Amino acid sequence: IKVDHFGFNIDRTFKQRYLIADNYWKEDGGSVLFYTGNEGDIIWFCNNTGFMWDIAEEMKAMLVFAEHRYYGESLPFGADSFSDSRHLNFLTTEQALADFAKLIKYLKRTIPGARNQPVIALGGSYGGMLAAWFRMKYPHLVVGALASSAPIWQFNDLVPCDVFMKIVTTDFSQSGPNCSESIRRSWDAINRLAKKGPGLRWLSEALHLCTPLTKLQDVQHLKDWIAETWVNLAMVDYPYESNFLQPLPAWPVKVVCQYFKYSNVPDTLLLRNIFQALNVYYNYSGQAKCLNVSETATSSLGVQGWSYQACTEMVMPTCSDGVDDMFEPHSWNMKEYSDDCFKQWGVRPRPSWIPTMYGGKNISSHTNIIFSNGELDPWSGGGVTKDITDTLLAIVIPNGAHHLDLRASNALDPVSVQLTRSLEVKYMKQWVTDFYVRLRKMN
Numbered sequence: 001i002k003v004d005h006f007g008f009n010i011d012r013t014f015k016q017r018y019l020i021a022d023n024y025w026k027e028d029g030g031s032v033l034f035y036t037g038n039e040g041d042i043i044w045f046c047n048n049t050g051f052m053w054d055i056a057e058e059m060k061a062m063l064v065f066a067e068h069r070y071y072g073e074s075l076p077f078g079a080d081s082f083s084d085s086r087h088l089n090f091l092t093t094e095q096a097l098a099d100f101a102k103l104i105k106y107l108k109r110t111i112p113g114a115r116n117q118p119v120i121a122l123g124g125s126y127g128g129m130l131a132a133w134f135r136m137k138y139p140h141l142v143v144g145a146l147a148s149s150a151p152i153w154q155f156n157d158l159v160p161c162d163v164f165m166k167i168v169t170t171d172f173s174q175s176g177p178n179c180s181e182s183i184r185r186s187w188d189a190i191n192r193l194a195k196k197g198p199g200l201r202w203l204s205e206a207l208h209l210c211t212p213l214t215k216l217q218d219v220q221h222l223k224d225w226i227a228e229t230w231v232n233l234a235m236v237d238y239p240y241e242s243n244f245l246q247p248l249p250a251w252p253v254k255v256v257c258q259y260f261k262y263s264n265v266p267d268t269l270l271l272r273n274i275f276q277a278l279n280v281y282y283n284y285s286g287q288a289k290c291l292n293v294s295e296t297a298t299s300s301l302g303v304q305g306w307s308y309q310a311c312t313e314m315v316m317p318t319c320s321d322g323v324d325d326m327f328e329p330h331s332w333n334m335k336e337y338s339d340d341c342f343k344q345w346g347v348r349p350r351p352s353w354i355p356t357m358y359g360g361k362n363i364s365s366h367t368n369i370i371f372s373n374g375e376l377d378p379w380s381g382g383g384v385t386k387d388i389t390d391t392l393l394a395i396v397i398p399n400g401a402h403h404l405d406l407r408a409s410n411a412l413d414p415v416s417v418q419l420t421r422s423l424e425v426k427y428m429k430q431w432v433t434d435f436y437v438r439l440r441k442m443n
Contacts, residue, residue, distance in 0.1 A: 001069075003076045003090050005098035014076040016099055019046055019065040020107075023056070027113035030060035031432045034119050034142065036100055036134055038127030039306045042067035042074075045127065048244055050408020052122060055425055059432070062114065066103055068096050068130075070305040082304050085346045091308055094357070096130065101138050118435035120428055121145040124403030125379065126314075128371075133358050136366050144368030144431040146424055147384075149403040152371075154316040154382025155354050158361055161319040161332045163381030168234040169325040171376050175237075176257025183230060183260065184326040186274050187223060189267035194219045206268070207275050210290040225293040226274065227327055229281050235402040237376050240412040247284045250412065256280050311341035315351040316382065367391040368431055370424055374400025374417075393427065395420050 003012040019042060033052050037045060046065045056063055067074040070091045075081040082088060100121075108115045121142045123131035128150030135145035153159050173180040193199045194216060203222070204212035213219060236244050237253045249255050259273040275291075282291050310316070315337070320327035338348050359366075371384035372395040379402065384394050397404060399414040405421055 001099050001102055005095055005102075012076070014069075014074065016069065016074045016103065017042055017067040017072060018103060019043070019063075021053070021056070021063040024060060025056075025062035026060035027117075028060075029432075029436065030062065030113075030117055031428075032104075032107070032114065032117055032119040033059060033061045033063050034100070034104065034121050035063070035065040036097075036121050036123040036127050036130040037066045037068040037071070038123060038125060038130065039068065039071055039309070041072035043072070045124075049122075049124070049406050051406045051421060054409050055421075055428075058425065059428065062111075062117075064103075064107065066100055068127075069099055082308075085308075088308050088345070088347075091305060092313055093130065093133065093354070097134050097137055100130075100134055101141055104141050116439060118143040118432050120431060122148075122406070123150070124148040124406045125150070128403065132369050132371070135369050136358060136363065139366070143435045144370070144428065146370045146372070146428065148372045148406045149374065149377050149379050149383065150371060151316065151379040151382030152358065152384065153361065154318075154379070155360070156317075156352050158355065159382050161317040162321060162324065164318045164378045165231075165320040165325040165327050167376075167378040167381050168231050169327075171234040171237060171253050171378075172230065172257060172326060175251075175253040177261060178263040179257035179260045180326040181260075181263055182265075182270060182273070184322065186226075186270055187322075187328045189270050190219060190223060193267055193271065202268075203271065206271050207278070208290045210292045211294075222293055223328065226278065229278060230326075231378060233281055234376060234378050237401040238404060238407070239399070239414055240410050242407075246281055248281065249284055252280055308345055308347075311345050311347055311349050313350065313353055315349045315354075317351075364388050364392065368427075369393070370395060370427055372397060372403075372405050372420055372424065374402065374404050376401045377403075395423060 001013060001016045003014055004010045033056070035045065035049060035052065042065050052063050055061070069076055070081055076090055077087045080087050104119055119142045121131040121134045122145070123129070128147040129152050131145040132147035132150055132152055135142050154164070169180050172183060190203065193203055200213040200218070213222060232245050233253050233256060236242060236248060237251060240250045242248055256277040259276040265273070278291060282288055317332040319332040320330050322329040334351065342348055367389070368391050370393050373380035373383040373385055374397045376399065384392070385396050386394050397420050398416045400417050400420070404417050405424065409421070
């Protein structure tokens with residue numbers, strides 16, 4: 001596939017990886033369900049998108065999982081892909097959507113029977129944003145899109161920057177008495193302990209850190225790591241054991257909150273409780289010897305690529321005030337953000353480009369997109385949670401975490417997500433029917 005779809009100067013191509021399953025595909029009246037791959041290895045997303053496998057037979061569908069450029073094995077410049085901003089220049093949403101467009105055209109040309117079939121785009125999280133944007137930009141290639149947990153409004157000033165951390169806090173405060181209050185108190189407790197003589201050593205030992213804290217700057221990094229852990233727990237607060245970001249128990253936030261039942265405990269006890277709570281996330285399997293503050297999620301996610309995307313197009317402001325949320329106050333500072341990006345990648349972000357490119361809140365001219373969001377998911381704050389038109393639909397899932405509806409059906413699923421999935425299938429079947437009706441009229 002071309003490294004650059006939009007210029008004529010570079011003729012370089014690369015191999016894009018994609019997976020296909022056609023066990024239930026029917027040439028007669030069938031469909032193609034196309035997963036718009038996001039920031040990671042496509043096999044991992046394929047294994048975490050059981051919904052597509054569950055509905056393949058009913059939809060007579062061929063399943064296609066397309067890997068996003070610069071992730072997994074789809075590296076435009078091989079080992080040099082991340083070497084500098086010149087090689088990374090082609091890592092954009094526009095180029096990725098163009099890859100998907102070319103792939104669909106290629107599959108229709110080369111798979112007998114696929115030429116006159118409707119394609120539906122599906123994706124979760126960033127992949128959900130891509131699915132929605134794909135339907136907006138290439139409506140002639142896909143008849144509709146299911147955009148699950150897709151925060152397409154988490155940009156510029158489309159939503160307040162504090163909604164994200166507020167939702168995380170609500171998850172914790174609903175999961176146990178004194179839970180969010182204890183976490184809110186822990187930041188000052190860490191600061192107080194760190195300032196005492198042997199405080200850094202005590203903290204390093206109490207939290208079983210792989211690398212001991214040696215200077216006060218390490219403390220901020222520690223707090224950021226703990227905060228990110230609470231965020232991730234809120235995202236994957238699934239009703240059953242799962243292994244998405246880490247191996248976790250069912251309803252992990254409830255499990256974490258058991259360690260924070262009592263308010264006003266001494267700092268040292270509070271931090272021992274913090275350790276127990278962190279252990280739920282980092283050591284559910286019981287294999288970890290110590291906690292590594294430089295790692296929060298599975299290595300299947302492409303951290304490098306995403307860090308560059310966040311420094312160019314994918315600027316999604318978040319902030320906290322420590323009053324309406326359980327985090328330390330942290331305002332959104334564009335200049336500081338931009339300087340960090342320049343230091344790291346030699347590029348500066350363009351925060352208003354995504355709304356310019358994809359319409360921001362003015363998307364009512366589009367059709368056939370389902371936006372689903374779980375109420376427990378912090379990203380739902382930047383998502384579409386109310387119908388925009390009768391074909392731009394919002395489904396909100398009470399008790400649902402990050403793209404729960406795309407995961408495989410499970411006996412422990414709340415009724416809300418079972419209903420959501422059947423609704424999604426109903427709409428998708430309608431798109432397929434409409435497509436074949438139009439096709440017959442044209443012929």
